[in-house]
Amino acid sequence: MSRQSNRTTDSKKMNAELFTLTYGALVTQLCKDYENDEEVNKQLDKMGYNIGVRLIEDFLARSSVGRCQDFRETADVIAKVAFKMYLGITPSVTNWSPAGDEFSLILESNPLVDFVELPDNHSSLVYSNLLCGVLRGALEMVQMAVDVKFAQDTLRGDNITEIRMKFIKRIEENLPAGDE
Amino acid sequence: MRQDTARWTGFSTGGGNIRDTGDSCWTEWALAAQVVRTLSACQWTFLRNRKRKMTVHNLYIFDRNGSCLHYGEWNRKKQAGISKEEEFKLMYGMLFSIRSFCSKMSPLDMKDGFLTFQTSKYKLHYYETPTGIKIIMNTDLGVPNAKDILHQIYSTLYVEYIVKNPLCVLGEQLTSDLFTTRLDLYIRALPFFSPRAA
Numbered sequence: 001m002s003r004q005s006n007r008t009t010d011s012k013k014m015n016a017e018l019f020t021l022t023y024g025a026l027v028t029q030l031c032k033d034y035e036n037d038e039e040v041n042k043q044l045d046k047m048g049y050n051i052g053v054r055l056i057e058d059f060l061a062r063s064s065v066g067r068c069q070d071f072r073e074t075a076d077v078i079a080k081v082a083f084k085m086y087l088g089i090t091p092s093v094t095n096w097s098p099a100g101d102e103f104s105l106i107l108e109s110n111p112l113v114d115f116v117e118l119p120d121n122h123s124s125l126v127y128s129n130l131l132c133g134v135l136r137g138a139l140e141m142v143q144m145a146v147d148v149k150f151a152q153d154t155l156r157g158d159n160i161t162e163i164r165m166k167f168i169k170r171i172e173e174n175l176p177a178g179d180e
Numbered sequence: 181m182r183q184d185t186a187r188w189t190g191f192s193t194g195g196g197n198i199r200d201t202g203d204s205c206w207t208e209w210a211l212a213a214q215v216v217r218t219l220s221a222c223q224w225t226f227l228r229n230r231k232r233k234m235t236v237h238n239l240y241i242f243d244r245n246g247s248c249l250h251y252g253e254w255n256r257k258k259q260a261g262i263s264k265e266e267e268f269k270l271m272y273g274m275l276f277s278i279r280s281f282c283s284k285m286s287p288l289d290m291k292d293g294f295l296t297f298q299t300s301k302y303k304l305h306y307y308e309t310p311t312g313i314k315i316i317m318n319t320d321l322g323v324p325n326a327k328d329i330l331h332q333i334y335s336t337l338y339v340e341y342i343v344k345n346p347l348c349v350l351g352e353q354l355t356s357d358l359f360t361t362r363l364d365l366y367i368r369a370l371p372f373f374s375p376r377a378a
Contacts, residue, residue: 142311
């Protein structure tokens with residue numbers, strides 16, 4: 001996969017509909033292959049994880065945001081910088097838990113679900129589960145273990161799309177073991 | 181230099197004629213011009229010699245687990261005397277220790293952490309991303325601050341050619357020839373790089 005070397009660091013514009021349709025085709029094919037909603041959800045999460053692990057490097061290279069000092073700063077950076085950069089939307093950060101380790105991202109619009117309606121026999125499918133995997137994978141690479149899931153989803157009848165993120169623990173970096 | 185001095189001396193004797201005609205400012209202007217020419221020649225030689233001193237010796241890229249992803253060498257006169265694996269382990273272990281030492285012993289709140297160290301012969305520049313990718317470059321003493329350059333290497337080379345390549349497995353030694361070539365071209369194009377005569 002070669003690239004032109006004079007690609008600027010700004011994002012290339014892409015047809016949003018092509019992106020939505022590509023994602024839809026991906027989920028449809030996964031449903032055909034696995035025939036089980038839970039399995040599809042798991043696969044989407046796994047794929048999202050692999051994307052997130054690499055996406056974080058691209059994000060750090062393009063945004064020159066430094067290390068976040070706490071979970072609140074992380075939440076702001078995710079909502080205001082990362083989502084804006086990759087999906088063009090700015091979710092709002094709300095519903096902080098008293099301990100400050102859980103919050104919700106409220107998405108007014110989700111570019112992945114334009115034109116999408118879930119049929120009745122796929123009621124437990126989390127269509128945008130890829131996003132959960134991306135967030136989990138990306139944060140794991142910056143030493144944060146988080147649990148991400150959809151609390152509300154417009155495709156399943158709720159009014160808004162809400163992603164709930166919970167901080168589990170800080171992943172400590174350890175020195176590689178010596179030979180002796 | 182001697183040639184210049186001779187020219188200057190010759191000029192002043194030749195200029196005596198012009199002074200006799202009373203046009204002294206012409207002589208002084210010409211004298212000043214000659215001095216400036218001589219000084220420029222000295223400065224140019226000095227700068228050329230100074231430019232020769234600046235160079236990049238080698239470059240290491242480590243990932244968050246301590247494995248060396250890439251090592252490039254341009255102007256290294258002396259080897260470490262140990263095997264490459266041991267050298268990488270030594271480099272990584274030392275940097276890990278220095279970083280935690282700097283953060284523990286810092287008398288103020290630390291913003292960036294460890295950046296460079298220098299000896300009488302070389303300077304080591306260090307750059308780390310929040311994901312644990314560490315880029316280390318050894319250069320000559322003339323290089324002031326390579327943080328931006330190392331950031332450029334990360335964002336335009338590592339991210340573009342390795343992270344975005346699905347065939348490159350992260351965490352293993354980088355096998356992308358494209359990356360190696362581009363990195364080499366980039367280093368050679370740096371303003372302070374000069375291939376020293378062996």
